[in-house]
Amino acid sequence: MAKKAARAADTTGPRPPLNRDRVLAAAMEIADERGVGALTMREVASRLGVEAMSLYNHVANKDDILDGMADRVAEQFDLPEDASSWREAMRRRAVSAHKVFAEHPWAPMLFDSRGSSGPSALRYYDWVLGTLVRAGFSLEGAARAFSLLDSYIYGFGIQQFNFSAADDDMSPEERAEMMLAFIPPEQYPYLHRMATHAMQTGYDAEADFEFGLEIVLDGLERVLGS
Numbered sequence: 001m002a003k004k005a006a007r008a009a010d011t012t013g014p015r016p017p018l019n020r021d022r023v024l025a026a027a028m029e030i031a032d033e034r035g036v037g038a039l040t041m042r043e044v045a046s047r048l049g050v051e052a053m054s055l056y057n058h059v060a061n062k063d064d065i066l067d068g069m070a071d072r073v074a075e076q077f078d079l080p081e082d083a084s085s086w087r088e089a090m091r092r093r094a095v096s097a098h099k100v101f102a103e104h105p106w107a108p109m110l111f112d113s114r115g116s117s118g119p120s121a122l123r124y125y126d127w128v129l130g131t132l133v134r135a136g137f138s139l140e141g142a143a144r145a146f147s148l149l150d151s152y153i154y155g156f157g158i159q160q161f162n163f164s165a166a167d168d169d170m171s172p173e174e175r176a177e178m179m180l181a182f183i184p185p186e187q188y189p190y191l192h193r194m195a196t197h198a199m200q201t202g203y204d205a206e207a208d209f210e211f212g213l214e215i216v217l218d219g220l221e222r223v224l225g226s
Contacts, residue, residue, distance in 0.1 A: 018050060020058045024068045028104065031069065036106045039065070066110060071118030073107045076100045079127045086135030087217050093128065094153050094213050101157035102205075108157035112150075136224055145220050152216050156209055 016022065026047040030039050041062055045052040059065050078096035083089035101108050117125070128149075132142035180199070185192040 015049070018048065018054060018058060020068065022048060023055055023058050024065065024072055027065050028069055028072065031106045031110075032104060036066070036110055041065075067114050067116050067118060070107075070111045070114045071120045073100060073104060073111050074118070074124045075120040077124055079124060086131050087221060089131050090128075090149060090220075091213065091217060094149060095210075097153050098157065098209050101153075102160070105157070105161040108154040108161070112154050141223065145223075148220070149216060152212060156212065160205060 023044060027039055027044050030043055030047060039062070041052045041055055044065065045055055048055075059068065076096070077100065078092050080089050080092050083092060111121075114121075125146075128146050129139075129142050132145050133139060137145055179195045180192065183192045183195060
């Protein structure tokens with residue numbers, strides 16, 4: 001029996017060495033599953049199968065973990081160097097950020113709240129501003145355009161997160177059906193029609209996002225041409 005147990009242990013192989021990347025990856029897994037509120041040094045250590053004190057060899061504290069998570073989010077944004085225009089570049093960047101936020105619903109609120117920025121976030125900020133300035137926006141105009149775009153991208157992500165968090169077991173169509181019971185058509189005719197339509201046709205979050213994004217880009221294009 002002892003030999004059998006030893007052989008089983010051998011097949012598992014040695015545990016990978018602990019490092020900052022593994023700590024941040026474990027923290028992001030916890031946030032994906034239970035939200036940033038569930039993130040503690042003890043939870044991260046448990047996920048990695050180590051003592052909590054060993055984490056401090058690789059991260060300073062929980063704030064350092066949160067900063068690192070935000071930087072790993074920025075690392076996943078598409079910052080194209082081959083775009084044919086500033087509009088295409090901003091669109092690709094926005095769509096990629098939207099996809100990242102869909103995978104990590106906690107990311108928009110975290111990313112926009114951190115006081116310090118890592119190298120990936122700084123590269124992201126510089127790339128967006130540089131792309132807009134080279135397109136002809138003034139430095140002030142580029143900053144405003146950046147703020148407008150990110151307000152839309154982050155805001156959409158937060159809205160989707162809040163909408164889905166209301167009841168994770170229900171689809172948007174099921175929620176619309178539930179809403180109908182509380183929306184008398186004679187009292188709220190347009191709201192009732194919208195909920196009925198959503199229940200019948202389904203909700204396309206991607207189409208909704210791109211609809212708003214094109215309006216924002218249209219507005220910025222008009223500002224640039226004025």
